[in-house]
Amino acid sequence: MKRLAEISLKGQPGAFAGSLMNCSADLVARACEGDQEAFRLIFERYSRPLISFVYDQVGNRELAEELTQETFVRAYRSLRTLREETKLSTWLFGIAKNVARESLRARRRTNQHVDLDDKLVLNLSDRGPVPVKQLLNKELNEVIQNSLALLDEDKRLVFTLKVFQQCSYEEIAEITGFSIPKLKTDLHRARTEMRKRVGSYVRVES
Amino acid sequence: MKCDDCFNLLEEYIDGEAIERDAAQVSAHLITCAACAHEFEALTAEREVYARYDRELTVSPAMWSAIAARTTESRPINSGSRFSLGGWLAGLFATPRYAFAGAAAVVIFAVLIGVMFLRTRTPERPPPPETVARINNPAPTSPTPDVVANSHPPKMGEPVLSGPERHPLSEVSAAKLQKNPRRSDQSGVLFTDAAYTDIEDKDTANHVAQAENLLRSVRNLQTSDDNEEVDVSYEKAESRRLLDDNVVLRRDAEMAGKYPVKKLLGELEPFLIDIANLPDKTTPTDLRAIKDRVQKTEIVAALRSY
Numbered sequence: 001m002k003r004l005a006e007i008s009l010k011g012q013p014g015a016f017a018g019s020l021m022n023c024s025a026d027l028v029a030r031a032c033e034g035d036q037e038a039f040r041l042i043f044e045r046y047s048r049p050l051i052s053f054v055y056d057q058v059g060n061r062e063l064a065e066e067l068t069q070e071t072f073v074r075a076y077r078s079l080r081t082l083r084e085e086t087k088l089s090t091w092l093f094g095i096a097k098n099v100a101r102e103s104l105r106a107r108r109r110t111n112q113h114v115d116l117d118d119k120l121v122l123n124l125s126d127r128g129p130v131p132v133k134q135l136l137n138k139e140l141n142e143v144i145q146n147s148l149a150l151l152d153e154d155k156r157l158v159f160t161l162k163v164f165q166q167c168s169y170e171e172i173a174e175i176t177g178f179s180i181p182k183l184k185t186d187l188h189r190a191r192t193e194m195r196k197r198v199g200s201y202v203r204v205e206s
Numbered sequence: 207m208k209c210d211d212c213f214n215l216l217e218e219y220i221d222g223e224a225i226e227r228d229a230a231q232v233s234a235h236l237i238t239c240a241a242c243a244h245e246f247e248a249l250t251a252e253r254e255v256y257a258r259y260d261r262e263l264t265v266s267p268a269m270w271s272a273i274a275a276r277t278t279e280s281r282p283i284n285s286g287s288r289f290s291l292g293g294w295l296a297g298l299f300a301t302p303r304y305a306f307a308g309a310a311a312v313v314i315f316a317v318l319i320g321v322m323f324l325r326t327r328t329p330e331r332p333p334p335p336e337t338v339a340r341i342n343n344p345a346p347t348s349p350t351p352d353v354v355a356n357s358h359p360p361k362m363g364e365p366v367l368s369g370p371e372r373h374p375l376s377e378v379s380a381a382k383l384q385k386n387p388r389r390s391d392q393s394g395v396l397f398t399d400a401a402y403t404d405i406e407d408k409d410t411a412n413h414v415a416q417a418e419n420l421l422r423s424v425r426n427l428q429t430s431d432d433n434e435e436v437d438v439s440y441e442k443a444e445s446r447r448l449l450d451d452n453v454v455l456r457r458d459a460e461m462a463g464k465y466p467v468k469k470l471l472g473e474l475e476p477f478l479i480d481i482a483n484l485p486d487k488t489t490p491t492d493l494r495a496i497k498d499r500v501q502k503t504e505i506v507a508a509l510r511s512y
Contacts, residue, residue, distance in 0.1 A: 036274065043273060047265045055261055064263070069272055076277045137258065144259045162221060163256050169223050177306070188217060195252065202251045 024088040032079050043072055046089060049165055050096050056160040057100040059149050067103055071096040087171070094175045097157060104153070140201050147197040151190055158183045159190035207235040212242045220249050406458055410467060411512065413451050417474055418509035420444050424481060425500050429490035438481070438488050445481035452478055470508060477505060 024045075030038035050071060055064035074095050082091055148156055157176055161167040167175065172183050195202075212235045218224040219232045236243050424441055456471035480496050500506060 036278070039277065040270060040274070043270055047269070048263075051263050051265060052261055055263055061263065065266070065269060069269055069276075072273045073276045076273075137260065140255065140258065141260055141262075144256070145261075163253070164259070169221075184218075191217065191252075198252070198255060202248065202255050 028079060028082060028088060031076070039076060042075075042088070046092050047072070049089075050092060053093060053160060053165060054096050054100050056148055056164065057097075057153075057156060058103060059145060063103065067099050068096070071099050074099065086174075090167075090171050090174050093161065093165070093167070093171075097175055101153070136201075140198075143198055143201065144194075147194050150197070151193060154178070155186045155190035155193070158186040159194065162187055163191075207231045209235075209239060209242055212236070212239065213245060216242070216246060216249060220246070220253065406455075406462070409451075410455050410459065410471075413448065413455055414470070414474075414509050414512045416444075417448050417452070417478070418506055420448060420481070421477060421500050421506050421509070424493075425497050425506065427493060427497070429493055431490075433490055435487040435489060436493055437486065438484050438493065439486040441481055442484050442486060445478045449475070449478040449482050467512075470512060473503070473505060473508065 024042075027038045027042050027045075031042060047068065051064055051068040054067045054071070055061065058064055058067065071092065075092055078095075082088065148160070151159060154176075158172055158178070161172045161175060162169075169180050169183060172178070173180055176183065178186070212232055215224055215228050215232050219229055224232060236246055420441060424438075427436055427438065427441075429436060452471050452475050456468055456475065459465075459467040459471060477496065477500065480499075484492060484496075
């Protein structure tokens with residue numbers, strides 16, 4: 001098995017020039033060679049999905065930013081261990097999952113309560129009259145966030161990876177280490193639990 | 207396709223995870239079944255609601271600055287030619303796929319090193335002579351194997367056999383017991399599963415070797431045609447000792463799921479019982495019956511092939 005870091009770009013005409021050179025494998029190879037710009041491009045590409053994913057796990061904005069930062073630092077330090085057959089996104093989500101879980105467990109051990117953000121509600125009161133649609137969206141966001149927080153860790157993990165990050169079952173299995181039957185069961189149960197809380201916001205045309 | 211089957215597959219279908227055949231069947235069913243189609247719409251609407259979920263998160267430029275600062279400080283991955291064990295281990299544990307396996311491997315490796323160290327550190331203490339004698343001769347009145355060999359003068363008409371031929375077991379087992387004094391001197395060994403299994407395997411191997419020698423010894427016992435009784439006191443004592451071990455080892459093998467070992471020890475046990483229940487001086491007929499069974503069942507070959 002070849003490591004991505006071992007892919008040499010030297011001697012290739014137009015290396016780094018074309019957009020083709022910005023595919024994940026090339027970015028990793030360049031970052032491994034010490035190209036900071038390549039790693040910045042990786043950050044730009046994956047920071048949004050990763051911070052969303054981490055936020056869904058921990059439910060706190062500041063903590064999510066801190067953990068996303070930690071995810072990228074860890075990823076940078078172990079880029080050489082990334083193997084060719086592993087998708088960069090899957091690998092990054094795996095690191096993010098570990099970082100988020102470690103944080104949640106550390107807080108649980110020290111009995112620190114992770115507060116969910118109440119920023120959405122504060123924003124509503126600060127802005128005065130709000131259009132109904134916007135109000136509903138804010139409310140819905142809050143309901144979804146609270147409902148996610150009520151899921152247990154495994155179910156939340158599987159649900160957010162599938163529903164929000166559109167990962168395939170294989171990718172989820174690789175990120176979480178769960179078997180496909182387990183993640184299918186967790187996903188189904190998570191959906192059922194979420195439906196109970198979010199169901200009233202779902203409008204079906206009859 | 208039945209509605210129940212369709213219902214069970216709907217989530218996978220919506221996720222694009224249903225296999226081709228199932229997806230085709232669900233599609234066909236949704237056209238004809240209003241109830242399932244309604245369920246499908248509900249799931250689709252639910253998906254749209256989740257798609258609207260806005261966390262109002264922004265990735266601040268400060269985040270990249272912080273990451274850049276931290277990665278520039280350390281730059282562990284760019285020191286290509288210089289290998290750092292610490293960095294390699296840190297990278298290994300940061301990688302989600304290998305985190306658990308890596309940790310487990312390190313723990314197992316450390317335990318094995320510890321066990322090997324403790325085993326080599328334990329001073330070689332040969333068991334006192336009286337212990338060896340007691341192990342070889344559990345019956346208080348039985349003489350030691352050497353004594354047996356020397357104190358058993360050939361009878362008239364009996365072929366003269368040298369000590370080892372008469373009792374090959376005595377010297378072999380004594381030597382083995384001195385080399386590996388079974389579980390009597392394992393105080394320095396950490397009883398991890400791995401170490402325990404290893405010791406059990408060695409015990410079983412020693413036991414099988416001793417049993418094989420015993421059965422060979424019995425098979426080689428000479429019987430006369432004039433119904434003269436044969437002295438089997440040594441074989442009997444040895445068989446009793448082996449019988450106790452056999453029961454324990456057979457149960458251990460069963461517990462550990464080592465069924466071939468369990469089967470072998472199970473086949474051996476009736477022979478040990480029969481020999482252990484012989485009188486000190488047995489009739490040639492009884493002895494011949496055991497010898498015939500040893501021959502017929504090829505138990506010695508089975509023991510040897512362990």
